[in-house]
Amino acid sequence: MEGMKDVILEYVTKEYLEDDSEPLNYDTPLISGGIVDSFSMVSLKRFLENKYNIQIPDDKATPEAFDTVTKIASLVEEFVGKK
Amino acid sequence: MSHIGSYEDRLKGFSWSIAEQELGYKAGDVINIGWYCTDRVCQIGKAAKTALIHEGISGVERRYTYDDIRLASNTIGAFLRSIGLKNGDRVCLFMDRIAELYIGFLAVLKIGAVAQPLFSAFGDESLFVRLSNAETAAVITQKKHAFKVRKILDKLPHLKHVIIVDHDGKAPLRDREVAFSLDDSQPVDNLEVYPTKAESPSVLHYTSGTTGQPKGVQHVHSSLVSQYLTAKWVLDLRDDDIYWCTADPGWVTGTSYGIIAPFSLGITQCVLDLGFFAEAWYKFIEKHRITMWYSAPTAIRSLMKAGDDIIKKHDLSCLRHLASVGEPLNSEAVVWSERVFGRPFLDTYWQTETGCIVISNYPGMEVRPGSMGKPFPGITGTILDPIRNDPYRAPGKIGLVGLKFDWPSRMRTYWKNEEAFRKKFRNDWYITGDRARMDKDGYFWFVGRDDDVINTGGHLVSPFEVESALLEHPAVAESAVVSKPDPINLEVVKAYVTLKPGFAAGKDLELEIMNFIRKKLSPLAMPQEIEYVDSLPKTRSGKIMRRILHAKEWGEEIGDTSTLEND
Numbered sequence: 001m002e003g004m005k006d007v008i009l010e011y012v013t014k015e016y017l018e019d020d021s022e023p024l025n026y027d028t029p030l031i032s033g034g035i036v037d038s039f040s041m042v043s044l045k046r047f048l049e050n051k052y053n054i055q056i057p058d059d060k061a062t063p064e065a066f067d068t069v070t071k072i073a074s075l076v077e078e079f080v081g082k083k
Numbered sequence: 084m085s086h087i088g089s090y091e092d093r094l095k096g097f098s099w100s101i102a103e104q105e106l107g108y109k110a111g112d113v114i115n116i117g118w119y120c121t122d123r124v125c126q127i128g129k130a131a132k133t134a135l136i137h138e139g140i141s142g143v144e145r146r147y148t149y150d151d152i153r154l155a156s157n158t159i160g161a162f163l164r165s166i167g168l169k170n171g172d173r174v175c176l177f178m179d180r181i182a183e184l185y186i187g188f189l190a191v192l193k194i195g196a197v198a199q200p201l202f203s204a205f206g207d208e209s210l211f212v213r214l215s216n217a218e219t220a221a222v223i224t225q226k227k228h229a230f231k232v233r234k235i236l237d238k239l240p241h242l243k244h245v246i247i248v249d250h251d252g253k254a255p256l257r258d259r260e261v262a263f264s265l266d267d268s269q270p271v272d273n274l275e276v277y278p279t280k281a282e283s284p285s286v287l288h289y290t291s292g293t294t295g296q297p298k299g300v301q302h303v304h305s306s307l308v309s310q311y312l313t314a315k316w317v318l319d320l321r322d323d324d325i326y327w328c329t330a331d332p333g334w335v336t337g338t339s340y341g342i343i344a345p346f347s348l349g350i351t352q353c354v355l356d357l358g359f360f361a362e363a364w365y366k367f368i369e370k371h372r373i374t375m376w377y378s379a380p381t382a383i384r385s386l387m388k389a390g391d392d393i394i395k396k397h398d399l400s401c402l403r404h405l406a407s408v409g410e411p412l413n414s415e416a417v418v419w420s421e422r423v424f425g426r427p428f429l430d431t432y433w434q435t436e437t438g439c440i441v442i443s444n445y446p447g448m449e450v451r452p453g454s455m456g457k458p459f460p461g462i463t464g465t466i467l468d469p470i471r472n473d474p475y476r477a478p479g480k481i482g483l484v485g486l487k488f489d490w491p492s493r494m495r496t497y498w499k500n501e502e503a504f505r506k507k508f509r510n511d512w513y514i515t516g517d518r519a520r521m522d523k524d525g526y527f528w529f530v531g532r533d534d535d536v537i538n539t540g541g542h543l544v545s546p547f548e549v550e551s552a553l554l555e556h557p558a559v560a561e562s563a564v565v566s567k568p569d570p571i572n573l574e575v576v577k578a579y580v581t582l583k584p585g586f587a588a589g590k591d592l593e594l595e596i597m598n599f600i601r602k603k604l605s606p607l608a609m610p611q612e613i614e615y616v617d618s619l620p621k622t623r624s625g626k627i628m629r630r631i632l633h634a635k636e637w638g639e640e641i642g643d644t645s646t647l648e649n650d
Contacts, residue, residue, distance in 0.1 A: 018227045021227055031358055032140070032360050032363060034357060037204060037606050038385070038540075039607055039609060042597075042609070043594060043597045043601060043609065046590075046593070046594050047594055059388075063359060063361075
């Protein structure tokens with residue numbers, strides 16, 4: 001799980017964090033913190049699906065489930081585990 | 084009893100002078116929106132009244148009285164003047180929904196400059212197009228967004244100042260940058276407000292069309308008259324209301340009804356600087372006892388999707404009146420809100436160019452779920468025959484929404500694009516670009532856009548802009564952008580692309596292109612799906628036939644293909 005969290009954290013930092021921003025940690029609020037908006041969530045979901053070869057149903061890809069790296073990793077684990 | 088009372092009675096002998104009298108304004112007087120939203124409200128005895136309750140991302144709450152925003156807007160205004168900004172200069176506000184955005188907007192207007200708010204999620208290319216077209220003199224922004232301005236600075240010779248409102252000294256200021264802190268500035272009690280008149284330019288909002296670059300919609304200070312009255316009669320804003328408009332001031336709803344209307348009415352309003360989050364939104368309503376809530380269909384559908392159980396955890400009995408804006412409100416959402424909140428969201432119809440609500444549902448008037456409602460008193464609306472360009476005589480026929488162009492907040496032109504402005508009229512009717520029908524009782528019913536503009540989450544995205552940006556990606560040879568249906572956002576952007584030799588179609592490339600557009604233009608413009616094709620449908624003259632792709636996405640009849648290149 002920690003390895004996955006690092007991968008997700010690195011991706012979010014690279015793709016969504018703007019210059020001069022405070023660094024993220026596993027529990028930084030991403031959606032509620034305004035770092036990733038609802039439209040940008042689509043590309044984040046796509047990254048996770050490509051990276052881990054999974055399909056995340058739309059009803060599971062909620063702002064709540066995507067709000068922190070920890071929660072995202074937890075969601076991904078659920079679908080990786082089902083393969 | 085609502086402010087509007089009987090809609091039918093209000094139609095008789097209507098005059099905008101109702102609003103002018105309430106504002107204490109006479110034709111020919113000085114009229115400055117910034118002054119009306121601050122100084123005047125203080126003068127009529129509301130200086131100590133809470134104007135703004137702001138809650139930031141970290142949950143930190145700050146309250147501002149009308150005297151606070153009067154002083155703060157004076158202070159910012161004085162600073163802007165001190166660095167050489169003056170009336171007529173375009174000043175862009177490029178910030179998240181922080182207090183400086185709302186107050187800074189009023190400050191720009193107070194010095195007679197033109198406020199140019201831009202959505203803070205715009206990428207550098209979207210920013211460049213709008214700043215260069217407007218020949219913007221200054222950008223007021225935050226350190227987190229300054230890097231986008233830096234990327235394009237060399238291409239903006241008119242841009243003299245980049246004002247950073249939260250500079251913390253950790254990194255040095257760069258070329259043309261200057262720091263300004265509202266909290267650390269000495270409050271300015273007296274600012275000479277520039278004596279703008281009815282036709283003085285006030286706000287410049289950019290809007291996307293099918294072809295060409297986004298156009299600057301030019302508004303004037305007398306827009307206040309219709310923004311004030313429509314807020315009073317449609318949103319039914321009352322003196323003791325706690326109001327929440329969820330729109331970002333980067334868009335016209337966020338300025339017309341998120342700043343100008345509520346402040347000029349002397350209302351208390353709340354701002355939540357947070358993206359969509361059902362639990363947080365309901366908590367916010369409960370905490371501040373919000374009574375009037377003006378939101379968007381995308382958000383409402385997201386709330387529906389989040390489920391009713393969350394609502395039960397909060398006391399939302401404070402909600403008195405609800406309204407919706409940005410795109411047609413589907414009937415399911417109207418019925419749902421009546422069930423869970425005890426009242427329906429009233430659909431309101433207008434656009435950047437109209438500056439205020441033009442067709443709407445009203446308190447006390449029968450709501451027909453799914454209908455846009457009826458024209459606001461004083462506004463003449465019709466459905467035009469698109470061939471004859473005259474109003475249909477019989478109800479029920481689908482045609483173009485047309486308006487007699489004579490209400491105070493109508494745009495005056497497109498910035499440096501009179502030709503595009505003239506094209507908005509047919510037989511002296513202003514064409515909104517939407518198709519609708521009118522029923523026998525005068526209710527309007529939205530059918531669709533008359534052009535290829537994509538309305539996603541209530542915001543217009545130009546396929547042309549996205550296609551142009553796609554062509555800048557090294558892998559893309561040709562592109563066509565259309566909308567595809569979406570249960571939450573109504574429609575989202577989809578791109579069809581052909582690839583250059585040496586590039587392989589695949590999921591990783593799709594994601595790379597999506598992120599490329601997201602960062603270059605905005606998250607709204609990002610295609611949510613990219614489909615690789617060997618070729619795009621074109622006419623024999625080489626024009627891409629988007630309507631064929633559109634029909635495929637929406638399950639519609641493709642129509643005439645006789646001009647198709649490879650038919």
